Amino acid sequence: MPQRCLLERRETPITSPFDETALPAVVKALDAVQYPGYPQNGSQFISNEQTILERLGLWKNNQEPPHAYKSVGQALYQGLGPEGQGALAAVRNYTIADRSPTNYVLRFPAGRSTRRSNAS
Numbered sequence: 001m002p003q004r005c006l007l008e009r010r011e012t013p014i015t016s017p018f019d020e021t022a023l024p025a026v027v028k029a030l031d032a033v034q035y036p037g038y039p040q041n042g043s044q045f046i047s048n049e050q051t052i053l054e055r056l057g058l059w060k061n062n063q064e065p066p067h068a069y070k071s072v073g074q075a076l077y078q079g080l081g082p083e084g085q086g087a088l089a090a091v092r093n094y095t096i097a098d099r100s101p102t103n104y105v106l107r108f109p110a111g112r113s114t115r116r117s118n119a120s
Helices: 003-007 022-032 047-055 068-098
Strands: none
16 A cells, blocks of 8 residues: 555544543543652542542552553453554554654544543
């Protein structure tokens, strides 16, 4: 596949794995673990946020488990569906063969994604 085709702008629908109530807590949690010295430093979570994150498997023993970012990434990947997953695989495979670096920028425009309730 020619490079030009792979590097063109692509838009694919995503089914959000997080409802509108959970999403702010998930983003805050991903941000918090980047602070040096977390969990003593960085964002602190109120009980409502802890409850949301616990329900999603992203809170245990008063902090995020070490795998939280992987769980969120996997949920987003599943939300991309076959079309989005195929686009990621095509770019990944091309750049491996070409030995070139890859950067992904995922944008989630308001009102353009399909949202579903997270019933775990």
